[in-house]
Amino acid sequence: MRSQGQTWEATRDRIGAEIASGRLPPDSRLPSEPELCRLYDARRHSLRRALAALEAEGKLRVEHGRGTFVERAPLVNYVIGQRTRFRENLLSQGLTASGQSLSEAQIPADARIARLLGLPVGALVHAISRRGFANELPISLGWSYHDASRFPELAELRRQGISVTEIYRSHGIEDYQRLRTTIFTRPANEREAPLLMLRPGQSVLIVQKVDVDKAGRPIGFSEAAWAGDRVQFTFETTPPYSFATEKHDDV
Amino acid sequence: MRSQGQTWEATRDRIGAEIASGRLPPDSRLPSEPELCRLYDARRHSLRRALAALEAEGKLRVEHGRGTFVERAPLVNYVIGQRTRFRENLLSQGLTASGQSLSEAQIPADARIARLLGLPVGALVHAISRRGFANELPISLGWSYHDASRFPELAELRRQGISVTEIYRSHGIEDYQRLRTTIFTRPANEREAPLLMLRPGQSVLIVQKVDVDKAGRPIGFSEAAWAGDRVQFTFETTPPYSFATEKHDDV
DNA sequence: TGCCATTTGTCCGTATGTATC
DNA sequence: AGATACATACGGACAAATGGC
Numbered sequence: 001m002r003s004q005g006q007t008w009e010a011t012r013d014r015i016g017a018e019i020a021s022g023r024l025p026p027d028s029r030l031p032s033e034p035e036l037c038r039l040y041d042a043r044r045h046s047l048r049r050a051l052a053a054l055e056a057e058g059k060l061r062v063e064h065g066r067g068t069f070v071e072r073a074p075l076v077n078y079v080i081g082q083r084t085r086f087r088e089n090l091l092s093q094g095l096t097a098s099g100q101s102l103s104e105a106q107i108p109a110d111a112r113i114a115r116l117l118g119l120p121v122g123a124l125v126h127a128i129s130r131r132g133f134a135n136e137l138p139i140s141l142g143w144s145y146h147d148a149s150r151f152p153e154l155a156e157l158r159r160q161g162i163s164v165t166e167i168y169r170s171h172g173i174e175d176y177q178r179l180r181t182t183i184f185t186r187p188a189n190e191r192e193a194p195l196l197m198l199r200p201g202q203s204v205l206i207v208q209k210v211d212v213d214k215a216g217r218p219i220g221f222s223e224a225a226w227a228g229d230r231v232q233f234t235f236e237t238t239p240p241y242s243f244a245t246e247k248h249d250d251v
Numbered sequence: 252m253r254s255q256g257q258t259w260e261a262t263r264d265r266i267g268a269e270i271a272s273g274r275l276p277p278d279s280r281l282p283s284e285p286e287l288c289r290l291y292d293a294r295r296h297s298l299r300r301a302l303a304a305l306e307a308e309g310k311l312r313v314e315h316g317r318g319t320f321v322e323r324a325p326l327v328n329y330v331i332g333q334r335t336r337f338r339e340n341l342l343s344q345g346l347t348a349s350g351q352s353l354s355e356a357q358i359p360a361d362a363r364i365a366r367l368l369g370l371p372v373g374a375l376v377h378a379i380s381r382r383g384f385a386n387e388l389p390i391s392l393g394w395s396y397h398d399a400s401r402f403p404e405l406a407e408l409r410r411q412g413i414s415v416t417e418i419y420r421s422h423g424i425e426d427y428q429r430l431r432t433t434i435f436t437r438p439a440n441e442r443e444a445p446l447l448m449l450r451p452g453q454s455v456l457i458v459q460k461v462d463v464d465k466a467g468r469p470i471g472f473s474e475a476a477w478a479g480d481r482v483q484f485t486f487e488t489t490p491p492y493s494f495a496t497e498k499h500d501d502v
Numbered sequence: 503t504g505c506c507a508t509t510t511g512t513c514c515g516t517a518t519g520t521a522t523c
Numbered sequence: 524a525g526a527t528a529c530a531t532a533c534g535g536a537c538a539a540a541t542g543g544c
Contacts, residue, residue, distance in 0.1 A: 007512075032528060043514060048529090056307065056452050057438050064529050065521030077433075080486070182328075184483035185436045185454050187308050201307050203436050203454040203479065228454065232435035235331070235486045258531075283509060294533055299510090315510050316540030 011042045012050035019059050019070055026072035030060070033068075055199055058229035062199075076134050076231045080181060087163075095134045102129040102141075104155040106148050113145050116210055116221045124148040126155050131195060132224075138196050139231055142224030150219070168211075168219065176219060179210040181235070185228060196227045203228035262293045263301035270310050270321055277323035281311070284319075306450055309480040313450075327385050327482045331432060346385045353380040353392075353446075355406040357399050364396050367461055367472045375399035377406050382446060383475075389447050390482055393475030401470070419462075419470065427470060430461040432486070436479060447478045454479035 015036075018024045031039060037047050051068060054060040062068045078089050090097035107127045114121040125145045132140035144164075146154050150171070157167050168176055188196060188204045196204065204225040211220040266287075269275045282290060288298050302319060305311040313319045329340050341348035358378045365372040376396045383391040395415075397405050401422070408418050419427055439447060439455045447455065459474040 034528090045515090046513065049512090053452065062529070063522090065523080065527080067522095067528070181486045182483055183434060183456075183486070185456055185479040187454075201304065203438075205434075205436055228436040232433055235432045235434070285509090296534090297532065300531090313510070314541090316508080316542080318509065318541095 008042070008046040008049040008053075011040045011047060012053045014040060015050060016054055016057075016059060019054075024070050026070050028070050030068040030070070056201055058202055071229075076139055077234055078226075078231055079234045080178070090134050096136070098133045098136075100131045100133070101159060102131055104128050104159070106155075109145070113221065116218060117145060117147055118218050119147055126151065128155060128158060134230075137230070138227070140224045140226045141192055141195050142222055144220060144222035146220045164220070173213050173219060176211050176213050179212040179216075179218065182208045183233065188225070188228075192225050196225065198227055198229075205231065205233070207233065259293070259297040259300040259304075262291045262298060263304045265291060266301060267305055267308075267310060270305075275321050277321050279321050281319040281321070307452055309453060322480075327390055328485060329477075329482055330485045331429070341385050347387070349384045349387075351382045351384070352410060353382055355379050355410070357406075360396070364472065367469060368396060368398055369469050370398055377402065379406060379409060385481075388481070389478070391475045391477045392443055392446050393473055395471060395473035397471045415471070424464050424470060427462050427464050430463040430467075430469065432458060432460045434458050434484065439476070439479075443476050447476065449478055449480075456482065456484070458484065 015024075015030075024030065030036060033044060033047060033051075036042070036051075037044055040047065040050075042050070051060060051062060055062055059071055060068055061071045076090060076095065077093060087097045105127050106124050108122040109117065109119055109125045111121055113119075113125060114123060117125065119125070126148050128144050128146075130142050130144075131138055132142065148154075151167060154167055158164070183205060185203050185205050187201050188198045190200055192198070192204060193200045193202070198204070205228050206223060206225055208223040209221070210218050211222075212218050266275075266281075275281065281287065284295060284298060284302075287293070287302075288295055291298065291301075293301070302311060302313060306313055310322055311319055312322045327341065327346065356378050357375050359373045360368065360370055360376045362372055364370075364376060365374060368374075368376065370376070377399050379395050381393050381395075382389055383393065399405075402418060405418055409415070434456060436454050436456050438452050439449045441451055443449070443455060444451045444453070449455070455476040456479050457474060457476055460472070461469050462471040462473075463469050
C-alpha cells in the first residue's frame, strides 16, 4: 500500500459527503486550506487536489483571495416541445427569467449558417447573441441567426423586448415549429465560463435548433450553451402527463 | 509578472495546438513526461497540470505505466424520434452496433421506479443493465425497468438477443412511443468511467425515457449514461429533412 | 517465473505571487 | 499597509503499472 497518509481521493470523498449530507449547506464557506488540512489530516497539495476535483464536479466554487464555497445548484428543467419559449418555461417553475443582449450584427452567412437557413453563402443574416438568466443566475449563452432580408428590423424589435414568436407573427408566420433539436456536451471554453459563472472545464450543454414554418422552410437557427450543472432538458413527444424524472439520481 | 518560467496554461495551449493542428494525430503517443519537460521547458509539476487539463477536455488519455495518447473522438449522432432503436441508429451511420448484458434481476420497485411505471411500490420489476458499443468502443451504460408481471420472461428473451420492440409486440403492443425524454449532464462516477473508457470527471449525458402504449400507460422506463464526448442526440419533431447540424463547431 | 528499466501516480516540503478584505 | 487566503511553481522521493528480457 502507501507509505504516507491517505489518498487525495479519500479526502475528496469525505468532503463530498459533508456537502451531500447538507452539513455544509449551499453558499457556506469552507474553512481555509490550512484549517482543512488539519481537519482532514491532509497535506496542502493533496487537499488542493481534492478541492479541485470537487470543483470540477460542480460541488464547490473556489474564489481567489476570498475562500471556498459550497455551490448552490438550482435546477432548471427546460421543457422542449414543438413550440417552446424561454420565459414560459422558467415562469412555470417559479423562477424569474430575464435576458441580456450581448451583441447584434448583420453578417454574411458562412457555409454552415447558409445551409441551415437554406440561403446562399454570403447572404446577410442577423446574428444576435444573448445571455439568459434564471433567478439572476446566468444559465445560457445563445446565438441566433435569421435571414436579414426576410426580417429586416428583427434586431431592433428584439432590443425592444419583443419576442421571436411575436416577430414571426408580424411577418404572417402564425405557426412554426422546431424541425429538430441537437444536443451534446463539451467543456466550457474560456469565453463561456465566466459569462455562465462556470469554472473552465465544467461542462456546458450545447443545444442547436432550427425553426421551420408550416411549409417546412427554415426561418431561424439558434444555438446556445447552457450551464451543464444547472439545467436539464425534457423533450415531450406526446401531450404532457404528470410523470417526472429526476436529475442527479444515480443511474 | 511571474518570477519563474511560463504558466502551465501556456504549456497546455501549446500542446493543445499540436493536437488541433494534427501534428499529433489521434492515438499517437506523446513523448514521455521528462521528454515533454525538455520540449516545452516546463517542470514536471506544471507539465502534469497541463496534461491533466487536456485530459479533462477529452483531448488526451493518460495510461499509467504506458504513456500519454491523443484521444480519438468518434462521434455518434443518436437520432431520437417517437420510436427509436439502438441498432438502426448506429447502422445508418455506418457504425457497427453491439451490446452486452451486465446484470439482470427481478427487484421490488422503489418509489421512483414505481411512480414512473405506474405500479405500487414494491411490485416486482425486471431491472436489466446493458452496455452498448459502437465500433467496439463503449458508448452507453443503461438500465431498464419493466413490470415483471406484465412481461414475465423479458429477461430471458433479452438474453437471447430479442429486441424490446419485438417483446412488446409479442405482448400485443403493436404501437408504442416515448412519452418524454429527459437529458442532462454530470461527471462520470467511478463505476461508470472505466466501463465507458472515460476518465473520472469527464462528462456523461444521462438520458431517461418512458415508453408508453397507445393508451398512454407506461410500459417501460430506462435510463442510460452516454460517453459525453462521443455522442450527440438529435430530437426529431417533424418528418426528417436533410439538414444537419455539426458537433464541435465553436458557438 | 522473476528482474529491471521505463513511465505515470502520489505525496511531501517549500517559496513566492496575487487577490481580497 | 498588513493580514489572510488562494494560485503557481520548484525540487525531491517513492509507489504502482507496464513491458521487455
